[in-house]
Amino acid sequence: MAAHQLSDFQRNKILRVFNTFYDCNHDGVIEWDDFELAIKKICNLHSWPTDGKKHNEARATLKLIWDGLRKYADENEDEQVTKEEWLKMWAECVKSVEKGESLPEWLTKYMNFMFDVNDTSGDNIIDKHEYSTVYMSYGIPKSDCDAAFDTLSDGGKTMVTREIFARLWTEYFVSNDRGAKGNHLFGTLKL
Template identity: 40%
Template sequence: MISEFRKMKLLYLFYSYFDTNSSGSIDKMDFVLAAQNIAKLRGWSTGDAKYKETEVTLMKIWESLEKTADSNHDGQISAEEWLKMWEDFANNPSKPLEWQTLYCKFIFELQDSGGDGSIDAEEFAAVHESFGLLKEDCLAAFKHISRGKPFITWNEFQELWKDYFTSENPTDPGNFIFGAATF
């Protein structure tokens, strides 16, 4: 059974990052809007190659998420379906679903705006500020997840990611990968 702490984290992610159109569920339109928001953040027009690449990646993520989490096949992921899917992940974190792996890599690459294979504090803060978080909260979160180092590598990010979805300890660094511990 999912703990209240993990439930709060997962619902924070559901409503703050995935339910882009605030409909109360996750659907394809949330991913369309996410692509548009990312393009705006990066200064891309709809014809830019990076915009198209982002759109294709997000649609792949949506299709895989829908296939694995939409248990009643209504084209929407409810909060209950979301929690169930992540509870299944927590029971076997060494075997993530396809979309979970794609999304983890996508978020890392989105934050690694310099393309150097690591995320620094400014890159991290810029992405999370676009979701409405305060820069100072993002910088504090980065300091926590990086353990004071100037950057986070892909391998470190993957461990932090797993930590976010499985940890029961509120002080674990992975709990801060989405910009702040707001739960």
């Protein structure tokens, strides 16, 4: 049976996330060291002390996510996920979601983790300032963050709750519709 093929649009979106959010040291592969860098970035951004409760929760969550990612994508079990392995995993994931299945558990955990990282006030809503602060720390310009948030929130008319975030998350990773709002979840999409 032939593997599901991602469109060029889907492929470019998925590689953008690989390069911007997962391969933190930009060496072309995802490995535990990238997650360590992400933990450090997030903890510094939120002023969470090393070995404090939030730091330890972030480490535990990202360890579960890393273990899940390895299980689904690290075909040769070398403790690294290459771009090829990443794309193959996503092709299968998109195929599964199109059949009505859920996102893999590790990705749902990552989605919830990213919501919590964005929702710094803890009010279960991501506002423009929270969103921009987090994504600017990954090198996305403030103007792109602000424009993307305006798209995601219908110009501030829609509150970005966990439920809305989950819908946008799935749209980003699965949709082939260039007009889908979820395409802007990680900053203004310029593909």
